[in-house]
Amino acid sequence: MKKNTKSLSLRQKDPFLSREQQRYENPLPSREWVIELLDKEGVPLKITTLAQKLSITDEEYEFFERRIKAMARDGQVLINRRGAVCVADKLALVKCRVEAHKDGFGFAVPLTPTGEGDFVLYERQMRGVMHGDIVTVRPAGVDRRGRREGQVLDIVERAQTQVVGRFYVERGIAILEPEDKRLNQSIMLDPASLPSFKPEPGQVVVGEIESYPDGHRPAVAKLIEVLGDYADSGMEIEIAVRKHHLPHVFSQACLKAAADIPDEVRPADYQGRVDLRDLPLMTIDGETARDFDDAVYAEKVGRNYRLIVAIADVSHYVRPGDAIDMDAVERTTSVYFPRRVIPMLPEKLSNGICSLNPDVERLCMVCDMVVTYAGNIKEYKFYPAVMRSHARLTYTQVWDWIEGGGDYPHKAQIEPLYKLFQILQKKRQQRGAMEFESTETQMLFDDNSKIERIVPVVRNDAHKLIEECMLAANVCAAEFLLKNKHTALFRNHLGPTPEKLATLREQLGLLGLHLGGGDKPTPKDYADLAEKIKDRPDRELLQVMLLRSMQQAVYEPNNEGHFGLAYEAYAHFTSPIRRYPDLTVHRAIKAVLRGEKYAPKSWQALGVSCSFNERRADDASRDVENWLKTYYMRDKVGEVFNGRVSGMANFGIFVTLNDIHIEGMVHISDLGEDYFNFRPEIMAMEGERSGVRFNMGDEVVVRVARADLDTSKIDLTLISGGGAGKKRGNKAAAGKPTASPKTPKAKTAKVPKQSEASSVAVQTARPEAGKSKQSGQQAKSLKMVDGKITFVRRDDHAPAAKRSETGKAKSKPGNASPRKRSRKNK
Numbered sequence: 001m002k003k004n005t006k007s008l009s010l011r012q013k014d015p016f017l018s019r020e021q022q023r024y025e026n027p028l029p030s031r032e033w034v035i036e037l038l039d040k041e042g043v044p045l046k047i048t049t050l051a052q053k054l055s056i057t058d059e060e061y062e063f064f065e066r067r068i069k070a071m072a073r074d075g076q077v078l079i080n081r082r083g084a085v086c087v088a089d090k091l092a093l094v095k096c097r098v099e100a101h102k103d104g105f106g107f108a109v110p111l112t113p114t115g116e117g118d119f120v121l122y123e124r125q126m127r128g129v130m131h132g133d134i135v136t137v138r139p140a141g142v143d144r145r146g147r148r149e150g151q152v153l154d155i156v157e158r159a160q161t162q163v164v165g166r167f168y169v170e171r172g173i174a175i176l177e178p179e180d181k182r183l184n185q186s187i188m189l190d191p192a193s194l195p196s197f198k199p200e201p202g203q204v205v206v207g208e209i210e211s212y213p214d215g216h217r218p219a220v221a222k223l224i225e226v227l228g229d230y231a232d233s234g235m236e237i238e239i240a241v242r243k244h245h246l247p248h249v250f251s252q253a254c255l256k257a258a259a260d261i262p263d264e265v266r267p268a269d270y271q272g273r274v275d276l277r278d279l280p281l282m283t284i285d286g287e288t289a290r291d292f293d294d295a296v297y298a299e300k301v302g303r304n305y306r307l308i309v310a311i312a313d314v315s316h317y318v319r320p321g322d323a324i325d326m327d328a329v330e331r332t333t334s335v336y337f338p339r340r341v342i343p344m345l346p347e348k349l350s351n352g353i354c355s356l357n358p359d360v361e362r363l364c365m366v367c368d369m370v371v372t373y374a375g376n377i378k379e380y381k382f383y384p385a386v387m388r389s390h391a392r393l394t395y396t397q398v399w400d401w402i403e404g405g406g407d408y409p410h411k412a413q414i415e416p417l418y419k420l421f422q423i424l425q426k427k428r429q430q431r432g433a434m435e436f437e438s439t440e441t442q443m444l445f446d447d448n449s450k451i452e453r454i455v456p457v458v459r460n461d462a463h464k465l466i467e468e469c470m471l472a473a474n475v476c477a478a479e480f481l482l483k484n485k486h487t488a489l490f491r492n493h494l495g496p497t498p499e500k501l502a503t504l505r506e507q508l509g510l511l512g513l514h515l516g517g518g519d520k521p522t523p524k525d526y527a528d529l530a531e532k533i534k535d536r537p538d539r540e541l542l543q544v545m546l547l548r549s550m551q552q553a554v555y556e557p558n559n560e561g562h563f564g565l566a567y568e569a570y571a572h573f574t575s576p577i578r579r580y581p582d583l584t585v586h587r588a589i590k591a592v593l594r595g596e597k598y599a600p601k602s603w604q605a606l607g608v609s610c611s612f613n614e615r616r617a618d619d620a621s622r623d624v625e626n627w628l629k630t631y632y633m634r635d636k637v638g639e640v641f642n643g644r645v646s647g648m649a650n651f652g653i654f655v656t657l658n659d660i661h662i663e664g665m666v667h668i669s670d671l672g673e674d675y676f677n678f679r680p681e682i683m684a685m686e687g688e689r690s691g692v693r694f695n696m697g698d699e700v701v702v703r704v705a706r707a708d709l710d711t712s713k714i715d716l717t718l719i720s721g722g723g724a725g726k727k728r729g730n731k732a733a734a735g736k737p738t739a740s741p742k743t744p745k746a747k748t749a750k751v752p753k754q755s756e757a758s759s760v761a762v763q764t765a766r767p768e769a770g771k772s773k774q775s776g777q778q779a780k781s782l783k784m785v786d787g788k789i790t791f792v793r794r795d796d797h798a799p800a801a802k803r804s805e806t807g808k809a810k811s812k813p814g815n816a817s818p819r820k821r822s823r824k825n826k
Helices: 017-023 031-041 047-053 058-073 235-243 252-259 323-331 347-353 395-404 411-431 461-483 498-510 523-532 539-549 580-593 603-634 818-822
Strands: 077-079 084-087 094-100 106-110 119-121 134-142 148-157 162-170 173-178 187-189 204-211 220-228 274-276 283-285 294-301 304-312 335-337 340-342 361-371 377-388 392-394 440-445 451-457 490-492 554-556 640-649 652-657 663-667 676-679 684-687 693-695 699-708 713-721 781-785 788-792
Touching: 031 047, 031 058, 031 077, 031 084, 047 058, 058 077, 058 148, 077 148, 094 119, 094 148, 119 134, 119 148, 162 187, 162 220, 162 235, 173 220, 187 204, 204 235, 220 235, 235 603, 252 323, 252 347, 274 361, 283 294, 283 395, 283 461, 294 411, 294 461, 304 377, 304 411, 304 461, 323 580, 323 603, 335 603, 361 411, 361 461, 361 580, 377 461, 377 580, 392 395, 395 411, 395 461, 411 461, 411 523, 440 603, 451 603, 461 580, 498 539, 523 539, 539 640, 554 603, 580 603, 603 699, 603 713, 640 693, 652 699, 663 699
Parallel strands: 187 220, 274 377, 283 392, 663 713
Antiparallel strands: 077 084, 094 106, 094 134, 106 119, 134 148, 162 173, 162 204, 173 187, 204 220, 294 304, 304 361, 335 340, 361 377, 440 451, 490 554, 640 652, 640 699, 652 663, 676 684, 684 693, 699 713, 781 788
């Protein structure tokens, strides 16, 4: 008999009613049914009207209202200014994260990339929103520069709940001046929260926001913590942790779960694992490393090689959804600062049971490969195993032994590894993977936690040996998951967009350089050009130009390949102790081996979160390094240094100081008694009358004028440098153009007057390309804006060469080695 549906209420017609009844004792109308009803109505409806249509009782109304508001937070519907509920799809809404700029404007970055780019938000659109907020945006056309404009319709989620900054009192009103310059409005402090803390003006404090900005009304917060004075030891890290909202305290549930994990591998854990305890696997890391997540072994088998990469089996101890996993996914990555590490996992795991420490049994996941004499991976397999590391070696040890030759410890294990590395390195070059050489630095501290000196870190072949082994395992992991049709987070790095490629070709053409490949250059084309420029004095700037033309590497559930490394598929497998995506790859591989499926709540959302948190960690590390370098230079004010021109903009030149590898800026007004103009077509700063020219890579002599901790700026004044041109009036040349770059450093030089000091130097905030305001921008790399070339600081827009998927990672002392970072962002 056919059921009479006409007599049923709208609520009873819900096609998902049975599902809701399984979940709830007294189910409400499903989200899908609410959206379908709104769609049929064709007009926005008040919540009360919706409730009437769906027969919601008075007792149910509060819960129904919560469901509608939850749908609004998830972007399924929008509650407009009149309180009416609209279908989000009808409004073409896009869920975005706000990225604010210190000058008042911002960008709305879609959480799910559409390929259409970000929305620009002008100052009027930024009123009421703050950096990091999740908002719904309606497309609002295109501005005169061709950028998509957006209109913020609703704030879905607030990112700023606590703000770190300096405490001041202005006209009797307590003010918190945020450290994050992207929060460009002062925050008022609730007077009632001050007496218990008694902060002093200028101290660093933390406020908890009670009301957010609305129109022209500022945000209000209550004081919850006083961190101390700005120059206190370790304050730079405390500020960075809070400024970038880095989770730095493990939950009690996480610590309790970690405490319950045994200190040693139990015999019961051996079940179903291959026994590799007698195989001479070894770890090779930096001197200061404490967590060892990979061990390697190689042997010659006929003409081929067997390569075993054993990775700590973190997934055995950290299960999906448990307390440790909840904290790990929130952190996503370990964060490395000089003298301090904020780990992804509790120390009980990261330095204990999961770390492949020497001479103890450890559980691991193994990628067992056969590599041909030509460098191709002929076959591979994954399996869980138990191992015992036979040696804990360092890069320096291994390279010294290899260079010295003769008989040395562990030669039987190191020799085949090194020969295999040479084969893989040759294959890398044939493949066309990019590899840029740049000078990295390491800060060395004394017993008083003060920087003693800054030294260059040289990557030797031992670093590269381990890197090649890790790359091979990561490629196998990606191929294995694709072959078995299992979703996972792939590390995607796309090549240039047509717009970026056109800009790059124009820039290179002005310099007499050419990138091959036509409209679709390959990684090999990039590598060939990188080889041609490796001996140029401006090679670092050119490398940044090449890197900027490519898109940023991200984690995504669909494989798009890795352009920089020239791989068709690539996934992170080798660092599960300090990277959450690697842990998910381990779980996916294990699931395939068991004939099962592993799936988090949303692969897409997890990829977006991991990519965002990775950039968050990089920004925090960069902030700390810039502050420490500025602090180090405070004692050098008045001293004279030799340096090289490492960047330029229309407001000055950047100089990297020799020996200490710190960058500062000489303002254009301090270049000499002339009108100096930036000529991007020849990458030079040139005087109109004198013809004195500053080129990239030129040697100059400068004096340190100022080191400003508040802004992390280092100001320099020119003493000598610049090449004399052919124009008349060379006597007016800047400084002493012909001065020898070997001018000795004046340790006790007189501190210059304020009028001598430049007022623009290194700063950490992301500038707006194309502006030349003295206080608003710093330069480091080229960018094309409105048909003109200008420079923007490389740290502020995308990973620099050291983090650009080429294995050139920044080395930091502390609990992690240089190689740890070199593999972090591959």
